[in-house]
Amino acid sequence: MESPVCTETFPIDGCVKSTSKKSKTSRSVESDIESLYKAVPQLAKTFRIIDKIGEGTFSSVYLGEARMRDGSRDMFALKHLIPISHPTRIAAELQCLTVVGGRENVMGVEYCFRKEDHVVIVMPYMEHQAIVDVIGLLSFEEVRLYIYHLLKALRHIHQFGVIHRDIKPNNFLYNRKAKTFALVDFGLAQGTADTQIKLLKDLLGIRKAQRPVFSERNLNSCTSAASTTKQANKTESVRPGDLSNRRFPSARGGPASVRTQKHQRTAQQTFTCSCFQTDRVCNVCLARKQQVAPRAGTPGFRAPEVLTKCPNQGTAIDVWSAGVILLSLLSGRYPFFKASDDMIALAQIMTIRGSRETGRAAKAFGKAVLCSRELPRLDLRELCETLRGRRPLPDDEVPPVTDGKDTGKDGTGKTPAPLPKDQDPTPGEKPWCWHDEQGWDRVPDEAYDLLDRLLDLNPNSRITAALALQHPLFKGL
Known part of the structure; x- marks a missing residue:
């Protein structure tokens, strides 16, 4: 397909000097831009890279200007993928953007450049405001519109069998003035069993063949694999203080200990677990192999089934993340949850949704979650209004x-x-x-009812994005 962009070459030496933003561009960013031009030299024929506007674990995003054939100049976002990603992962992200993107509040793709292991995905640039900068300025109507359009994007990608797995405000761009929205970054996307994205199916096969997904560390184990065998030969149970038996502060000021464990018996097992629903971990559980389950996403936005390493994760994990975003917007607190590891994150969820309710939900998807003290379920309206000072x-x-x-x-x-x-x-x-x-003095009950359904601890009964759009809160949209 013929590119509508002119092939006028922009000299590398002038890519930064010619912009008025040089005073705001650090030397390290200038160096990164020059390195990108050298890694993918064909970019210089089309784009004048102005600035570095984002950086993540697996990619960096740059702002580029291109002169179009009609003489106009358009801005684009250039996403440079870190050259450690699996080729199928990169191709799957591109296919998601191509098949699903470009409509229903989902970002599309314009071009793609590649040289050896360096890949740059070119997308339309959308001016946007960070939620952390505007959360205190948003009206309730703006919040209602924001969450409505987020759910529209989720409904759209879920119809194609795509699980985004990293839903958060930084990945849902928001232009407050123009009232436009765009879901971005499918770098961690995964397919459902019936996904329409072929490469996500291939990626699913690759992931199952690997051991820990993305070299993740098993936070459910008390010790490493080497020390697990050694511990299994001991007659004493693991003492408090291990990672799986760590104590965390609860909402009521007292200590709370959270532990998750999967209790499955196979024909090969000789011994029976003796620690179920107790405050210790027995030798049988210590000798089990590490669980392999997806654990993508950003801390604070991970669903309970992700935190407990449930192997069967679906589109419901995106809906939970949308619920956390709504909780932040209604309470005016961002980020709402902030934890250093999965067990602390689970304890924080318990302080809001209740320990007994969390245990019941975990049991529904094959997990046992134990807490050293009972944490009551909080009223969501009272919680949000208190945090807003209302x-x-x-x-x-x-x-x-x-x-x-x-x-x-x-x-x-x-x-x-x-x-x-x-x-x-x-x-x-x-x-x-x-x-x-x-x-904010007239927030309807429907807002908190929807929040309660989005934050359903059980993924099997959690509301879907499609059903959430039919909620009475969105009447008139």
Whole structure:
């Protein structure tokens, strides 16, 4: 296919000097740009790379300008894949962008350049704002629109049997002014059993042939494989303090210990597990081989079935991540969850969704999750309103009612307004409310109902993206 881009060569020496952004471009970025030109020299015939706008574990993203045949200049995002990715993984990402991208809020692909093991994927550039920069400015209506378009993108890719596996705000670009959205980065995508993306099927076969997926470390094991055999010969059980028996602070201030384990008996097993539903790990469990299961994604957005290394993971893990994003947007806290390892992440989920509920859900997908103390399930509305500072104030902190012309001593623009005379205050609440132009004083129950369904601990009963779009919260969209 003929490229609509001119083949005018941009000299490497002038790729950075000619831009007005040089003062903002560090020498290390200039060096990276020059290295990219040398690694993939055909880029210089088409693009003037201006800046480095993103960097991840497996890729770096650059901003490039191209002169089109009609004389106009367009901006593109150039994603340079780190030359350690498996060739099938790279080809699968390209196929996802080609087949699924370009519509329904999913980013498409324009061109692809390759030289040896260096691959650069060229996509349309979309100006966007980071959620961390605008989360305190968003109105409830903007949040409703944001999550609606995210679910539209998820419904679209799930229809093709594609699991994104790394849903987070950084991968769902948002242009607040233009109200445009784009799901990006399919570098960790995986296919379902009936996926329509052929290369994801091939990748699934490669992954099953490997040992630990992406060389991941098994966080369910207390020790390494070498020491596991040694531990199995001991008669004593593992003492508290191991990784699988680590203690974490709970929401109520006391210690909480979380442990996950898979209890499967095979014909080859001679001994019976003796630690089920106890606070220790027996020698039989220590002698088991490492579990092999996908564990992609970003800490804080991983679903319970990912954290517990459930081998059967589906599109529901993307829906959970969307639920975490909605939780952040409703509470005004980003990131909401932040943990150094999977067990701490699971403990944090328990403090919100409840330890007993987490255990029941884990049992549904073949896992046992134990917590040293019971953690109650929290009310999502109360949680979000508390974090947003919207819960009723004590009597001595209630501000005087004003005429609404001033902006308040705190400069927030929020003015307390009395309730209508014929409306009695809810028991336990004060006879006044904050008038909020952003709509946070009028968040409907439907928002928290949808949040509850997105954060269903059981992936088998978790709402799908397609059904979520039919939720009453989105009536009128």
